Amino acid sequence: MHSKKLAIVGVATLAALAAPAVAYASPDTSVTVTVMGTSDLHGNTLNWDYFKNTEFTDSKGNDVGLAKVSTLVNKVRAERGADRTLLFDSGDTIQGTPLAYYYAKMEPVDETGALHPMARAMNAIGYDAVTLGNHEFNYGLPLLATWVRQMKAPVLGANAVNARTGLPAYQPFTIKTMKIKGEKPVRVGVLGLTNPGVAIWDKANVEGRLRFTDLVKSAKKWVPVIRGLGADVVVVTAHAGDSGMSSYGGDLPVENASAMVAEEVPGVDAVLFGHAHNEVAQKFVTNKATGRQVLLTEPSKWGQRLSVIDFQLTKKRGRWAVTGKSSTTLNTNTVDEDPKIVALMKEQHDTTVKYVNTVVAQSKEQLSAAESPYKDTPILDYIQKVQTETVRKALEGTADASLPVLSISAPFSRSATFPAGPVSVRDMAGLYIYDNTLMAVKLTGAQLKDYLEYSARYYNQLAPDAPVDLAALTNANGTPDYNYDQLSGVTYDVDVAKPVGRRIAGLSYQGQPVAADQQFVVAINNYRQSGGGGFPHVTTAPVVYNAQVEIRQALIDYATATGVIDPAGFAEAGWKLTRDGKPLF
Secondary structure, three states: OOHHHOOOOOHHHHOOEOOOEEEEOOOOOEEEEEEEEEOOOOOOOOOEEOOOOEEOOOOOOOOOOHHHHHHHHHHHHHHHOHHHEEEEEOOOOOOOOHHHHHHHHHOOHHHHOOOOHHHHHHHHHOOOEEEOOHHHHOOOHHHHHHHHHHOOOOEEOOOEEEOOOOOEOOEOEEEEEEEEEOEEEEEEEEEEEOOOOHHHHOHHHHOOOEEEOOHHHHHHHHHHHHHHOOOOEEEEEEOOOOOOOOOOOOOOOOOOOHHHHHHHOOOOOEEEEOOOOOEEEEEEEEOOOOOOEEEEEEEOOOOOEEEEEEEEEEEEOOEEEEEEEEEEEEEHHHOOOOHHHHHHHHHHHHHHHHHHOOEEEEEOOOEEOOOOOOOOOHHHHHHHHHHHHHHHHHOOOOOOOOOOEEEEEOOOOOOOEEOOEEEEHHHHHHHOOOOOEEEEEEEEHHHHHHHHHHHHHHOOOOOOOOOOOHHHHOOHHHOOHHHOOEEEOOEEEEEOOOOOOOOEEEEEEOOEEOOOOOEEEEEEEHHHHOOOOOOOOOOOOOEEEOOOOEHHHHHHHHHHHHOEEOHHHOOOOOEEEEEOOEEOO
């Protein structure tokens, strides 16, 4: 998208207020207003698992989707009074399910003019403001712009600025006015902040077009503006966790800065945050400048929870002041889906179900990813095979054609399987659950070793005589499965008895030890190449392939072309876990 197409929002436009609601003050001139919040919906409209082709459930009994959220929202509106409630979202809305994928890639709404499923559902529920998450940028700026236009609620992102002018590329804030009989209206301002990691994770889509500024600095700029326009309550909706940590290095602003905003920016009453996919019913942080308590809440993910914040306001010197606040989270598994939303989504849902159940190949045997975090499994080898073949073919006739092609992948989903017999699109999507594109970089043998040592931090160190407890072996220091990269095309051991940094042994290519200066082409996904996970060398390595081929689609296309998935053609035991040099399994 050209920069001129990015909506530059002026302060005059920003001050435009939504249609006033009506509330009634109690005789002692106090009033309670309620802010509800969702975050990280990730394309979930119905309580449906497209990968399993059945209603969603998990080991904790959670449900998902906006149809469930709608029922809770209706319930809160009925209890509190619809005129006293607002509904916000903190981002990651239009990516994450086959439903969202289908209307971004198969029938893109920016080309067809159809209403995006998330706009359809959120407009029907009646959101008052929505904030941009990092995954909003996955499908490019034109599709994002279409969704923003389709939303009835303002879509906010104060710290996403035009790379050339530095002006806001999206609306920074909005102010909602609630009329109160016999009293001054209550004005609730909401500031939207997105995640600076977009600059890394979607570099191909935003570089040269957008910059992402620091959340704290942006809030310090805009909160006084919102207060100056008469807001009695200020809520920050932030697509950023509260840990103060980042998954990336370099000079980018802090990724998970929500608690920092609460601590460092005067004038914020509450922060509705997301990105971390956690449930935080209520948390208080003390603002360093004012000493006031700032409320934080996070409503988990996928529509599993609804955050509900109650603000008590009392008239002081002719103005409303926040004199009390509390929050909780409501579980969507306690209610039925809203039949209005179910009916509204039926056509797009049915289209997606039909798509994901399309058979693309026949598998010779059942393949499972259950052991992929600690064993080299054929189902991950299938990803590696497709990535390797795609890159190798693309390099034919180039200066790099003679170099060995290796491949990197990770165990994204332990529940992924290819059944014996028909394999469908949803089986592929269940294996490769992210919308990553395929790239290839050049690395040396020494760099490969560094990369594998970094990846091997995923394992907790195992004492020589300790029993092998699989639950305690992996995910050291909270490292997720998707940050355990496995390398195909070479052989090596990961010695879990050794300390971090000294675990990779026997790294070989075609039976010979890999030399430190030996050159390799490595197939890798765009998330990893752009710095996701903080792996060494790959962000600065020469890029030799970047055709914007989506890996999931490459898997589907390869399976369709061959018609058969036979482990005999791709399964290779390339790596294994050891303890003091002896195989662990």
